[in-house]
Amino acid sequence: MQVTKHKVAVINYVLKDEQGNTIDQSTDGNFAYIHGTQSIVPGLENAMEGKKAGDQLDVSIPPEDAYGDRQLENIQTVTRDMFPPDVELKIGMQFQAQSPQGQPLILTITSIEGNNVVVDGNHPLAGKQLNFNVEVVDVRDATEEEIEHNHVHGVGDNQH
Numbered sequence: 001m002q003v004t005k006h007k008v009a010v011i012n013y014v015l016k017d018e019q020g021n022t023i024d025q026s027t028d029g030n031f032a033y034i035h036g037t038q039s040i041v042p043g044l045e046n047a048m049e050g051k052k053a054g055d056q057l058d059v060s061i062p063p064e065d066a067y068g069d070r071q072l073e074n075i076q077t078v079t080r081d082m083f084p085p086d087v088e089l090k091i092g093m094q095f096q097a098q099s100p101q102g103q104p105l106i107l108t109i110t111s112i113e114g115n116n117v118v119v120d121g122n123h124p125l126a127g128k129q130l131n132f133n134v135e136v137v138d139v140r141d142a143t144e145e146e147i148e149h150n151h152v153h154g155v156g157d158n159q160h
């Protein structure tokens, strides 16, 4: 069976950045997704099309097919009084906010100078080329319930 729209693919993968550092991995057969539902980055989903159990693939994905480029407009300087007074701010600290479109946004503090705090709302992997080494473990039909819920049940289930 080949990976096509609404098949569930179970994959093992190792994700490395351009320097060869491992950013993320799942190698115990516990990662599964429903193909054609944009639940993984577009570059990887495209590369998975037509694959079958046992296939191995190495995919290099440019930022535009992954988490996009870093946008300067997502980096903002705000003042210290935007934060609760009892929180000790540190570089690298992350907190959740909302984008103007109402999407959840993770902001990371990248600089603190006096009363000015620079926050970066870019995805941590924005602007990075992603290098995936993937092994296709299993391919099966998604159930109607899985398609309705837009997530996998059983292996890889982290929603129930």
Ligand code: ZN
Pocket (backbone or CB within 6 Å): 145, 146, 149, 151, 153, 159, 160
């Ligand atoms: Zn469900």
